Amino acid sequence: MLENLKQQVYKASLKLVEQGLVIYTWGNVSAIDRKSGLVVIKPSGISYDEMVPGDMVVVDLQGNIVSGDLKPSSDTNTHLILYQNFPLIGSIMHSHSEYASCWAQAGLGIPALGITHANFFNGEIPCTKPLSTKQMEGDIELETGKIIVETFSVANIDPMRIPGVLVYGHGPFCWGKEVNNAFDHTVVLEKVARMAYRTRQLNTVNPVEKKFLDRYFFD
Numbered sequence: 001m002l003e004n005l006k007q008q009v010y011k012a013s014l015k016l017v018e019q020g021l022v023i024y025t026w027g028n029v030s031a032i033d034r035k036s037g038l039v040v041i042k043p044s045g046i047s048y049d050e051m052v053p054g055d056m057v058v059v060d061l062q063g064n065i066v067s068g069d070l071k072p073s074s075d076t077n078t079h080l081i082l083y084q085n086f087p088l089i090g091s092i093m094h095s096h097s098e099y100a101s102c103w104a105q106a107g108l109g110i111p112a113l114g115i116t117h118a119n120f121f122n123g124e125i126p127c128t129k130p131l132s133t134k135q136m137e138g139d140i141e142l143e144t145g146k147i148i149v150e151t152f153s154v155a156n157i158d159p160m161r162i163p164g165v166l167v168y169g170h171g172p173f174c175w176g177k178e179v180n181n182a183f184d185h186t187v188v189l190e191k192v193a194r195m196a197y198r199t200r201q202l203n204t205v206n207p208v209e210k211k212f213l214d215r216y217f218f219d
Helices: 004-018 075-083 098-106 115-120 131-135 140-154 179-204 212-216
Strands: 028-033 038-041 057-058 064-066 093-095 164-167 173-174
Touching: 004 028, 004 038, 004 057, 004 093, 028 075, 028 179, 038 075, 075 093, 075 140, 075 173, 093 179, 098 164, 098 173, 098 179, 115 179, 115 212, 131 140, 140 164, 164 179, 173 179
Parallel strands: none
Antiparallel strands: 028 038, 028 093, 038 057, 057 064, 093 173, 164 173
């Protein structure tokens, strides 16, 4: 079932390791087949060097396991909420990359300070607000998905123009139309997080103007 998508999710997972964006069993990758409404996602608690493509788990948009012998990622409900609310995305990746996670732990969005950022993200990469005590007592992964959607809705952000977010105290989630696209956004988000951190150490510069952002994002 969805063997090609399983291969894509598996290979992207290993590429996150190669890029140094995840270690141990951290992070996860998923992709959706919009025609069937089924999602392929990395299994939970299995190390990257032990995984094989057949370990990828297939779930429906309600989280029911359709195919697979392993438990789907602990972040599955976050992925499903995003697929349900961002209908143009086809793949999601979550890492614990160092600099992006630093911004998330500080509760700060990553400002757009130059061309590298503007080429991939049409504005600041937002950070969600903290989950409330009540939300923390419930399904944290489900509530995380909801707070990401709320962050984009309240600020009227197009998820296709800003294909990534920082979850407060946690780390980044990125997405794209397909797996390779989502992978590029994941890699670049960590790069611009590091660049923004170092730039602000040198000088407290302001974010670039909207005209600048549009010039390089839409070029």
